[in-house]
Amino acid sequence: MATINQKIVLASRPVGMVSESNFRLVEEEVRELNEGEVLFRAQYLSVDPYMRGRMNDTKSYADPVGIGEVMTGEIIGPVESSKNPRYKEGDIVAGRVGWQKYAISDGKGLRKIKPSSVPISTSLGVLGMPGLTAYFGLLDVCQAKEGDTVVVSGAAGAVGSVVGQIAKIKGCRVVGIAGSDDKLNWITEELGFDAGINYKTSENITEELKNHCPQGVNCYFDNVGGPITDAVFPLLALNSHIAICGQISMYNSEKGEKGPRLLWNLIVKRATIQGFLVFDYFDRFSEAMPELTEWVASGKIKYRENVIDGLENAPRAFIGLFKGENTGKQLVRIS
Ligand SMILES: NC(=O)c1ccc[n+]([C@@H]2O[C@H](COP(=O)([O-])OP(=O)(O)OC[C@H]3O[C@@H](n4cnc5c(N)ncnc54)[C@H](OP(=O)(O)O)[C@@H]3O)[C@@H](O)[C@H]2O)c1
Incomplete structure (x- = not known):
């Protein structure tokens, strides 16, 4: 048949x-x-x-x-x-x-x-395109290192949840931004993020972030763009790195977006902002996969x-x- x-x-x-x-x-x-x-x-x-x-x-x-x-x-x-x-x-x-x-x-x-x-x-997922995106975006584009404060938006998603956990493995302080309290519980209680912010209920994301990031933000891994990203910019630390991974808040937008308007923060903080595509790293996938696989197998990265x-x-x-x-x-x- x-x-x-x-x-x-x-x-x-x-x-x-x-x-x-x-x-x-x-x-x-x-x-x-x-x-x-x-x-x-x-x-x-x-x-x-x-x-x-x-x-x-x-x-x-x-x-x-x-x-x-x-x-x-x-x-x-x-x-x-x-x-x-x-x-x-x-x-x-x-x-x-x-x-x-x-x-x-x-x-x-x-x-x-x-x-x-x-x-x-x-x-x-964690051992495919999203995991590799997290790996190279955080370690190569954001250049995260021990002691850094890392903020990630879309924190409970496929990419964001891995970003935060790799940052913890590397000895960073990690703050995730996501859209529900259940998601925040997962990333803080189970995945080990230091703090989380619910952008849907927060009255002032910048103020909340300020409390969680007293030394400023060394690495911002941006999955969403829009007002959440606007809220992070004023808190950038000197010589910080911003990885523009995704801008999901605008993918269904009918109106043309006007921004970005907050780029003066990059001057003040000598910050570097870079968009990237995971496939730009194709030749280096074999470098990342053994490490990601080991982290998942040993339970250091949960998914x-x-x-x-x-x-x-x-x-x-x-x-x-x-x-x-x-x-x-x-x-x-x-x-
Ligand atoms: N550059 C690259 O090579 C590359 C590769 C893979 C993915 N990406 C990008 O990375 C981002 C995350 O991808 P993913 O696969 O990991 O997806 P995901 O985070 O698993 O799923 C999307 C999440 O985005 C959040 N979201 C939806 N609308 C939003 C809005 N208006 N404002 C804020 N958050 C919103 C939702 O979580 P909440 O409940 O928190 O709102 C949703 O669960 C996407 O922007 C994607 O395009 C880029």
Whole structure:
């Protein structure tokens, strides 16, 4: 019997906040493999904030997804059949092949996941792109070192939760900013952050930060932008470093943003601000992975996954990122 693939395609481009109507589920038969190809099945799909940018009809660092095309994204799961000598049935592979149940690949860009003590889903989170983003953003861009005070926004998310824990391993003081008290409890009680601020209930984020950062902020790891970032700038320490990782507060914005307006703080504090993309560090992934893996295996880095079942629920899982519904890495379990 023919195998039926299910995939989620872009049905329309969102204006402002993305909605489920911007997506469509389609089915098609899985074709026969050509020589050199491999067929694998998705066990998990990663949904990530950057995908919102791909839904717009504008090129940024990557081309947009076309209407009717499968949504961009990474899946992980077992090889079902192979005509590629590098992969055999049962191998676990991860690849950026989109929101779909089955994928055919020529093998280029696939990652073979070695069996280990941690679940394979971690290869999409703490031991995948988000973990690597945290690692290089904190250690290379922010240049965090022992004794520094590190502030991270989006602190209970996939990237932010790892940033704070690496900073603690390196001997920093860490303050996280996130959107609920439950999230703050998790990062302070379980992950070891020194303090947390709930930006949704705080009357004055700068004042609260001042109490938690008496020596100022040496490293600011920015996942969100907007008013939260405005609130951190006045507290920058001399020669501080700011990593612009993400600006999720603006991804669904309809109005053009006017800022940044607070750059004079960079003059006063001789601060360095740098945007970065994790893929700029591709050649150094092999340097980070053993260290991240050891930290996770030894429990020095803890992680949480927010799992929603069913490919058909991927749009809901994705939209939840913009409503703060996830704690830790948002995943979709497909089979
Ligand atoms: N530069 C790179 O190479 C790179 C790589 C990976 C990710 N990123 C960026 O890093 C950021 C975090 O990504 P992630 O995968 O770890 O996502 P995530 O933090 O796991 O999920 C997104 C979180 O953002 C917060 N959020 C949503 N809307 C917000 C708003 N208006 N203001 C403040 N916070 C808001 C929510 O938490 P709250 O409950 O706290 O609001 C939500 O849980 C994103 O901006 C992403 O684009 C960049």
